[in-house]
Amino acid sequence: MNALESKAQALFLDYSRLSNEALRGAARANIDALAQAFAGYFVGASPTGVMGWAKDETLPATLRQNFEAYRAMGGTRFEIVHMTVEALDGTNAMVRADWEFDYLRPRDDAAGTIAFRNIYFVNFAGDRPAIFAWIAQDEAQAMRDHGLA
Template sequence: MIVKAEVAKFFEAYAKFYNDALLSDAGLKDVADIYSSAFISVTPGGVMAGENGKQLIEIMKKGFEGYRAMGAGKMMCRDVSVTPFDQNHCVAKVQWAGEYQNKKAALITIDFEVSYLLERRDGKLKVFGWISGDEQAEFRKHGLL
């Protein structure tokens, strides 16, 4: 069974890789290694399915460039809850806090939740899907876009 301590450790590593990728594109391979060979993303903008590989890394590269341009500084994992499906699958609800610096040089912290679909594959946890809210609306609300 996948347990909370294992998932919390996974998302601590996820946050580290994410923060490294905010500093440099060199960390994108580490971020990509967190994902399964295929995945599904559900946002207010729609449902997207994709595959891990060069295309995902290019999408992440553009995404991190956008985050840097709007003042993203650090992502912190505040809390994790886990709902197991079976021995090797679960939903992890992750409470994130992102630090951003707006155009007026004010530091803004935005709290948000993402639900991740996780699987244990070859002894390692991997993300095979996520469900998130409207981050673009939050960025606009705080003057980051």
Template sequence: MEDTMPARQYKDFFQKYVEAYNRGLKGDLDTELIQSFFTEHFLAAGPDSVETGSNNITFSATLRKAYSFYQKIGTREMHVRNLMVTPIDRFHDMVKVYYRADYTPQGKPIKSIDFDVTYFIQLSEQGPKIFGFVAGDEMQAYRDAGLVS
């Protein structure tokens, strides 16, 4: 195993992640595939909380609920615009992914929202796995864009 993954391999990793996300938005949600990007246990941090999660049936249910919400507000597609890799040590990296998401709210023109998420990645013989992520205020971004009230 290399000390750290090159940025190109992370681009491939997150492109596959986004492809799975986009298939889920179109109604072909494969929770097992999405769960395969995560370690057995992980951290999720937002502006108001830090939570731990387990990669189990509860996570699968959370994914189903989240995708239902994303579809309801008109999320159409996610794109990786760029990413920045910061090595932590030979087993871990931090990857900041810059996304653009396209939304088509009912009866309104397409809106795009740019945002980023910082992921903490564990490297193993099985490949990279997300063991934590830090996201911004997703709900405020939706309010600002008029997608939710």
């Protein structure tokens, strides 16, 4: 693994840890650190379409709302369980991250795990790595399929 790939891996290990802490409770959440993982502008693609956002003052509030929704669905763990990193050139890498979202469904206490893979693109041109794009599965549909939404 080269230096760029090692930096990308470290970014996502931290991102996974921060995501899991944010899920476990608002008091444990370091939302500002999660927001710092993103570039000034970033895009996402999923089966529902392509979206883009500017990293502005609304990002932390959006992240907080997302984790509140995950907690309300009964989320208990949200972690990357495996990843592969590929340097694309001297300043960009692609990360395939296999996530697991564990839950205890509030209506009937049924436990389960939703496994999914996201693909991220990371740029290293600035003083810190930054996620500038990702490709994701239909998360909302996966939640509905498990009776969480």
